[in-house]
Amino acid sequence: xxxxxxxxTIIAGGMSFIIAAVLLVMxxxxxxxxxxxxxxxxxxxxxxxxxxxxxxxxxxxxxxxRGEGSTVTFAVTDGxxxxxxxYTGILPDLFREGQGVVTEGAFDAVxxxxxxxxxxxxHDENYMPKEVADRLKEQGVWKEEGEAATQ
Amino acid sequence: MIIEIGHYALVLSLATALIVxxxxxxxxxxxxxxxxxxxPVASLTMFVLVLIAFGALTWAYVVSDFSLRNVWENSxxxxxxxxxxSGVWGNHEGSMLLWLLILTFFSxxxxxxxxxxxxxxxxxVLAVQAWISTAxxxxxxxxxxxxxxxxxxxxxxxxxxxxxQDPGLAIHPPLLYLGYVGFSxxxxxxxxxxxxxxxxxxxxxxxxxxxxxxWTFLTAGIAMGSxxxxxxxxxxxxxxWDPVENASFMPWLAGTALLHSALVMEKREALxxxxxxxxxMTFSLSLLGTFLVRSGVLTSVHAFATDPxxxxxxxxxxxxxxxxxxxxxxxxxxxxxxGGLFAPVSREGALVLNNLILTVATATVLIGTLYPLVLETLxxxxxxxxAPFFNLTFxxxxxxxxxAVPFGPMLAWKRGDALGALQRLYVAAGLALVAGLxxxxxxxxxxxxxVFGMALGFWGMFGALADLWNRxxxxxxxxxxxxxxxxxxxRSAFGTALAHxxxxxxxxxxxxxxxxxxxxxxxxxxxxxADVGGYTIVFDGMRDAVGPNYTEERGHxxxxxxxxAVADTWSSKRIYTARQMPTTEAGxxxxxxxxxxxxxxxxxxxxxxxxRVWWKPFILCIWGGALVMMIGGFVSLSDRRxxxxxxxxxxKPVPAxxxxxx
Numbered sequence: 001x002x003x004x005x006x007x008x009t010i011i012a013g014g015m016s017f018i019i020a021a022v023l024l025v026m027x028x029x030x031x032x033x034x035x036x037x038x039x040x041x042x043x044x045x046x047x048x049x050x051x052x053x054x055x056x057x058x059x060x061x062x063x064x065x066r067g068e069g070s071t072v073t074f075a076v077t078d079g080x081x082x083x084x085x086x087y088t089g090i091l092p093d094l095f096r097e098g099q100g101v102v103t104e105g106a107f108d109a110v111x112x113x114x115x116x117x118x119x120x121x122x123h124d125e126n127y128m129p130k131e132v133a134d135r136l137k138e139q140g141v142w143k144e145e146g147e148a149a150t151q
Numbered sequence: 152m153i154i155e156i157g158h159y160a161l162v163l164s165l166a167t168a169l170i171v172x173x174x175x176x177x178x179x180x181x182x183x184x185x186x187x188x189x190x191p192v193a194s195l196t197m198f199v200l201v202l203i204a205f206g207a208l209t210w211a212y213v214v215s216d217f218s219l220r221n222v223w224e225n226s227x228x229x230x231x232x233x234x235x236x237s238g239v240w241g242n243h244e245g246s247m248l249l250w251l252l253i254l255t256f257f258s259x260x261x262x263x264x265x266x267x268x269x270x271x272x273x274x275x276v277l278a279v280q281a282w283i284s285t286a287x288x289x290x291x292x293x294x295x296x297x298x299x300x301x302x303x304x305x306x307x308x309x310x311x312x313x314x315x316q317d318p319g320l321a322i323h324p325p326l327l328y329l330g331y332v333g334f335s336x337x338x339x340x341x342x343x344x345x346x347x348x349x350x351x352x353x354x355x356x357x358x359x360x361x362x363x364x365x366w367t368f369l370t371a372g373i374a375m376g377s378x379x380x381x382x383x384x385x386x387x388x389x390x391x392w393d394p395v396e397n398a399s400f401m402p403w404l405a406g407t408a409l410l411h412s413a414l415v416m417e418k419r420e421a422l423x424x425x426x427x428x429x430x431x432m433t434f435s436l437s438l439l440g441t442f443l444v445r446s447g448v449l450t451s452v453h454a455f456a457t458d459p460x461x462x463x464x465x466x467x468x469x470x471x472x473x474x475x476x477x478x479x480x481x482x483x484x485x486x487x488x489x490g491g492l493f494a495p496v497s498r499e500g501a502l503v504l505n506n507l508i509l510t511v512a513t514a515t516v517l518i519g520t521l522y523p524l525v526l527e528t529l530x531x532x533x534x535x536x537x538a539p540f541f542n543l544t545f546x547x548x549x550x551x552x553x554x555a556v557p558f559g560p561m562l563a564w565k566r567g568d569a570l571g572a573l574q575r576l577y578v579a580a581g582l583a584l585v586a587g588l589x590x591x592x593x594x595x596x597x598x599x600x601x602v603f604g605m606a607l608g609f610w611g612m613f614g615a616l617a618d619l620w621n622r623x624x625x626x627x628x629x630x631x632x633x634x635x636x637x638x639x640x641x642r643s644a645f646g647t648a649l650a651h652x653x654x655x656x657x658x659x660x661x662x663x664x665x666x667x668x669x670x671x672x673x674x675x676x677x678x679x680x681a682d683v684g685g686y687t688i689v690f691d692g693m694r695d696a697v698g699p700n701y702t703e704e705r706g707h708x709x710x711x712x713x714x715x716a717v718a719d720t721w722s723s724k725r726i727y728t729a730r731q732m733p734t735t736e737a738g739x740x741x742x743x744x745x746x747x748x749x750x751x752x753x754x755x756x757x758x759x760x761x762x763r764v765w766w767k768p769f770i771l772c773i774w775g776g777a778l779v780m781m782i783g784g785f786v787s788l789s790d791r792r793x794x795x796x797x798x799x800x801x802x803k804p805v806p807a808x809x810x811x812x813x
Contacts (some may be wrong), residue, residue: 004565009495021511024544025518032539035532054535066755089672090752090763093385093724093733104535 034104039081051111055083055116058100061092076101077112085114092121154219157207158298161248164200164255165288167193179346191262192290194277196670197284198252198259205239205252208297212239214392220306221245221297227310227729229700237321238311243445244297246324250441251287253325253332257361258284260485261336268357270291276336283335286468294461298382310700310729319379323372327399327618330369331437334406336361338434341427342476345483350423355416358430360788366406367784373399374777385735385750387670387765389773397520400511405433408509411502419564421491421499423508424484431480435473436513442469443520497567501559504552508552515544553607553658556651557614561621579617582604583609594768604662606610611655615648646787653779660744669766672752676759684766686747687711693760699726703736706760708749710740714794717742721738722762744771 010150036054037047047053055076063075071088074097085103095101105116170313171193178186184488208221217223223281225242226235234241240249258280291297340358344350376399381389390396409429415422446462493499519536526532557579561572587606591597620626622644623637674689682688691707705723709716722738738749745768752761 003492006492006494011501011502013495014503017507018511021515021544021548024547025515028540028543029536032543034535034537036534054533066753076691090750090761093735104537137805 031062036102038078039076040078043081047107049107049112052104052106053086054102054104056100056113057083059095059097059099059101061097076103083114085116087116087119089117089119091119094121095119096121118134153207153210154216154298154300157204157210158296160200160203160207161288161292161298164197164204167197167200168281168285168288170490171197171277172285176278176346178269179274179278183517186359187270190274190277190364191265193257194258194262194281195269197281198255198729200234201248201252201255204298207546208245208248209236209239212236215308216304217306217308218300218302219297220299220301221306223301223305223788225311226308227700228307228314230311231699233318233321234311234316234413236656237318239318240324241311241315244295247287247291247295247445248297250328250332251284251291253328253769254280254287254335255282257333257336260340261361265357270562271342271347272354272357275346276339279339279342280335283339283472286471290461290464290468294464294619310727313701313725313727313730313732313734314412314698316385316727317379317383319375319383320641323375323379326368326375327372329365330365330372330406331399331402331440333365333368334402334430334434334437337365337409338472338476341430342479344427345479348483348486350427350487352417352420355413355426359410359413359417362406362410362430363788366403367781368409369399369403369406370777370784371781373403374774374781378774379768382737382739383734385737385748387737387763388766389664389770392519392538394520395444397516397541398443401516401520402433402436402440404509404513404516404714405429405436407432410511411505411509415502419491419493419499422494422503422506423487427484427487428480429506429510431473431476432510434477435476436517438469438472442466444792461670489745491565493564496562496569498559498562498564500567501555501562504555505552505559508548508555510546510547512552515548516541519544529628550607551628553611553654556611556654557617559648560618560651570643575621576614576617579613580610582613586613590663594663597666601662601666604666605659606654608657608659608662611658612652613655615652615655617642618651620647637645642790643787646785646790649786650780653776653781653783655776656772656779657774657776659771660769660774660776663769664767664773667766668770671764671766674755674759674763675762676757679759683764684745684747684768685712686717686742686766688747688749688764690760690762696723698725700729701725704751705736706738708738710747720749722751724751741771743752744769744775746770 014056032052034052034054035047036056038057040050042055057076057078060075060082063073065073066121067073067086071086072091073084073086074081075084077083085105087103087105099121100119103114103116104120105114106120108115174186174193175190178184178189208219210216211219211222212226213232215222215226215228215235217226221242221244225245226238230238238245240246258277261273261276261280265276291735337358340354340361344354373396376396377389380391381387383398383585409426412422412426412429442462442465446465469626491499519540523534523536526534557576558569558572560570561575583606586609587602587604590605591602594601601636619637619640622640623633625633625637627633628636643704669684671681673679673684675681677690677692680687680689687710689709689711691709693704693706696703696705703723705721705727707719707721709719718740720738720740723736725734725736726732728735733751740747740749745766748765748767750763750765752763754760
């Protein structure tokens with residue numbers, strides 16, 4: 001092979017690898033990106049059952065019910081809408097009624113309730129899931145979390 | 152008084168940094184040896200001053216001086232002393248001071264060990280290091296000063312975030328920063344070389360030990376962080392593709408690429424421009440990571456405080472250094488002449504492949520990490536890019552690399568023999584497949600793809616051994632001669648083999664644990680039992696306990712196999728009194744490389760408790776492999792030290808690859 005051919009082989013190989021990677025990234029984005037919704041959005045946007053989304057808001061007061069075994073149902077609210085959520089597993093240490101929460105999962109095709117497989121609560125008393133805090137501030141439902149609420 | 156001395160030392164270090172930033176660089180430009188000679192002494196002074204500041208802050212933590220706002224916010228008089236000390240960097244201000252301490256530490260090391268560098272290069276490197284130091288000193292003094300007082304002083308502190316009250320905090324951040332910040336030296340070398348307008352194999356030889364050291368520490372730091380998250384958070388996960396984890400992983404990937412491309416440059420004078428670019432990129436990713444973690448754009452356990460001015464300040468530092476370095480690169484790089492030709496199938500070719508895959512993988516991680524932030528800034532739309540994205544893209548991209556790793560060291564420089572390499576490796580490949588099948592049989596089923604995944608891990612391990620086998624010429628030479636050859640191999644050969652072996656071990660651990668782990672959620676009453684991973688777990692009830700600054704309810708579990716009790720453990724839920732914050736302390740039992748992980752959930756209405764039990768087969772291989780990689784790094788480093796004197800001859804006028812522009 002001449003010098004030019006060698007270089008071309010390497011460049012062509014490299015380019016095809018990069019193109020493959022770009023296609024892979026685009027495919028992965030189309031498959032696995034979860035959009036963030038709050039209960040109010042779900043009134044206006046249709047989310048088809050089985051599509052993974054993140055649902056955030058406050059855990060509605062008095063809504064947490066421990067059912068069979070480790071299945072827990074609760075409602076996520078943002079002041080203007082409420083979505084019932086069921087979750088099987090161990091809730092985070094800082095999961096409490098009236099606190100911010102982000103759940104990830106999909107709507108069940110049959111029961112139309114939201115089945116979460118991941119529940120994220122805040123990390124400490126000052127932390128509120130950022131998406132939730134931003135939106136609650138916008139909607140004016142924001143209340144200073146933290147010391148007052150943790151009692 | 153001690154606090155004021157510390158504060159004063161920090162301001163003084165800024166003044167020193169300003170001197171090192173300017174005088175040696177001007178000296179290098181004017182070829183003034185007196186001005187250049189100032190750099191090492193002043194860099195050492197800078198380090199000592201930052202050390203005094205850091206010591207003063209540590210002292211304030213140890214004696215619980217709550218008149219310091221920073222101590223009051225993040226400490227408590229009842230905390231054990233070890234957490235008081237590690238609490239120094241368990242908060243934003245203190246961790247930035249640690250960042251700075253390590254940055255100046257590396258400057259001091261360059262000053263001490265850089266005696267055989269050409270004067271202009273050393274002066275420029277130290278000047279660039281001082282620019283970075285100046286930026287971060289200004290950042291600390293203007294936005295994150297840990298030495299601010301409170302008047303009147305509160306009687307008791309607010310306690311450290313309970314998640315951080317763990318020995319992990321004492322080890323993880325310093326190790327991580329040694330890696331993260333260590334790449335600043337590579338960056339400084341790259342920028343200095345561009346300023347100098349000259350770069351050659353000797354440059355690569357000087358840069359390699361620094362890259363290797365930083366890479367070794369970063370490997371250890373990431374592995375440590377992963378293990379810490381695993382046992383402390385109580386979720387049983389060891390990697391979450393959390394943006395903060397990615398922030399440290401990207402410099403690691405780029406640094407790994409740099410390590411390999413610098414090798415090509417050192418041995419063959421090829422890939423010069425690329426290596427310089429990679430050195431700049433690696434530290435840029437470190438800076439980006441610092442921005443992501445410290446600015447508060449992400450919420451995580453690492454984001455201690457959110458203050459927009461800090462975010463903007465770091466963003467400015469980021470743009471200044473990355474933008475500046477890339478501008479300099481664009482201006483100067485075309486003047487660097489590229490050297491050594493090579494065939495696509497050769498050691499160089501293999502290393503180029505390594506670089507290609509690693510940088511593309513870095514790019515996918517970068518895209519996945521930044522895309523949600525960019526999208527939110529531009530459109531306000533909120534998305535999350537989670538583990539499925541990274542597993543798919545990064546996971547698939549890594550496969551060709553893992554397949555190729557054992558081939559690399561088998562190929563000759565310049566022109567390699569693919570068939571010959573294959574001949575030397577088919578035994579390793581066969582053994583890997585057999586080992587994969589055997590493990591598949593032992594683990595009793597699962598997806599068939601797992602066989603190939605496990606074989607890939609074994610392939611990395613056996614390939615590394617085959618490399619040593621081959622270098623010593625076992626099989627062709629009589630055993631005792633081959634053995635003597637093996638012992639006489641340079642340490643770097645062992646370093647390479649160990650690092651590649653460790654990679655294989657980690658891959659094996661990842662594949663086995665993701666394929667065969669089981670997660671069981673149980674509702675347990677006193678005395679009830681469950682079978683997990685071949686072991687029987689019996690719940691012996693709950694007890695209350697009190698720690699120095701927390702109260703806990705802990706459950707006792709006895710684990711037996713075949714009716715014989717083999718181990719027992721406590722798993723608890725703690726409430727830290729000062730912050731009224733609960734944490735979960737999982738009970739972890741180790742059997743060989745595998746672990747049982749028992750985590751407590753909520754109490755149930757009928758008096759029982761929800762318990763989550765994971766069986767994590769081979770999980771220790773993940774971190775064990777990283778440990779082997781780290782040992783490989785140190786072994787290789789010990790070799791390089793012996794060769795530091797070697798480039799002496801380069802001190803005479805190097806056949807200039809190019810002349811400075813003016």
